[in-house]
Amino acid sequence: MFAEERHRLIVEQLEADGKVTVAQLAQRFDITRETVRRDLALMESENYLRRVHGGAVTITEASTREESYVVRTAIHSESKARIAQRALSLLPVSDASVIIDAGTTTEILAERMLKSTAGTGLVVITHALPIAAALVHSPDIALELIGGRVRGITGASSGARTVQEYSQYRADIAFIGTNGLHAGFGLSTPDPLEAAVKRALVASARRVVLLADGSKFDQETLVCFARFEDIDTLVTDQQPGEELAAALEAADVEVVIA
Secondary structure: OOHHHHHHHHHHHHHHHOEEEHHHHHHHHOOOHHHHHHHHHHHHHOOOOEEEOOEEEOHHHOOOOOOOHHHHHHOOHHHHHHHHHHHHOOOOOOOOEEEEOOOHHHHHHHHHHOOOOOOOOEEEEEOEHHHHHHHOOOOOEEEEEOOOEEEOOOOEEEOHHHHHHHOOOOEOEEEEOOOEEEOOOEEEEOOHHHHHHHHHHHHOEOOEEEEOOHHHEOOOOOEEEEOHHHOOEEEEOOOOOHHHHHHHHHOOOEEEEO
């Protein structure tokens, strides 16, 4: 088989499975692993894939890739709505402080809080402008806005000022999002400044609830900002796979399916 034909078949397998391994390709094409590695190196140089340990993944799995706000709002919208609705039941009954992280699922949660927090006296702390905009006119919520330089792709503050301001809080509960949720790597996000903020946010709450749909499962992005031991509850739309479920159970993370 010519190299060009192997490359075409590798691309087809990547499109179907999202990843390939060196061992698998060597067996499939009856070639040496060194030949597979040369194929993958050439294909990476031509921007067909990204090499990772033991194989390769699609370009969309690149560790620094971030979808735009508009795209993130549109994808998995039904799952995010179910997760946000289920997360409402975890809100403290009254007179509590709540941190809400930037993200499209947490934004849906904030919007739904408007109809379920009458008379509760909640204090909501956020660094996300869309969430602040959703809550600013509520007579039942005291809004604390964390400052810093705003990232256009997330509509949220980041940087040293944001981290420093979060360090002054100790909220009752935090609702957070993530780009990746991986058994070995933990919770991750593509941007180092965003990761620093999320790390500070997690440390600023007595209880941490992660809102993540199944598309985040088994994904690793550039920067780890928390381990499973740092979160208390995962609200999601589907059961995690065997390895991820075992890691969550070992860290005593409650898994709630919306």
